[in-house]
Amino acid sequence: MPIYSFNCKSCERNVDVFVRNRAKVSEAKCPACDSQDLRQLVARVARVRSANERLDEIDVSAELGALEGKDQGSFAKWARKMGDRFDGELGSDFSELADKADAGEDPVERFDAEHTLRYRIGKARDENNADSMDDYSI
Numbered sequence: 001m002p003i004y005s006f007n008c009k010s011c012e013r014n015v016d017v018f019v020r021n022r023a024k025v026s027e028a029k030c031p032a033c034d035s036q037d038l039r040q041l042v043a044r045v046a047r048v049r050s051a052n053e054r055l056d057e058i059d060v061s062a063e064l065g066a067l068e069g070k071d072q073g074s075f076a077k078w079a080r081k082m083g084d085r086f087d088g089e090l091g092s093d094f095s096e097l098a099d100k101a102d103a104g105e106d107p108v109e110r111f112d113a114e115h116t117l118r119y120r121i122g123k124a125r126d127e128n129n130a131d132s133m134d135d136y137s138i
């Protein structure tokens, strides 16, 4: 039976409620105070799933195709773009790599951009999964 998480506005508890079917969600009651003034919380498992779906949607070969050349300048431009799009989501460091390349440092990540990108996607996925494991270890 699906469990939905709510925040009860009356007693301010976060509560889990068994709901027989989705249509009955609006009839859910707080098990602590019987209030129906509940705000549904998005399940963490669902959030992790959608984060991983977004990661799956990253088309690695297309992203690598946007890399115009093997030189440092091209890498800096590419890493800057990748940083704008993915650093917030992946917790990656593309902007930092772009800064380094712009500053004349030659980041080792430049030599295998594909590995650099795949590694960061994998790491973000591992972190998401570790996050969802927390739900079961209470």
Ligand SMILES: [Zn+2]
Pocket (backbone or CB within 6 Å): 008, 009, 010, 011, 012, 013, 030, 031, 032, 033, 034, 035
């Ligand atoms: Zn309550």
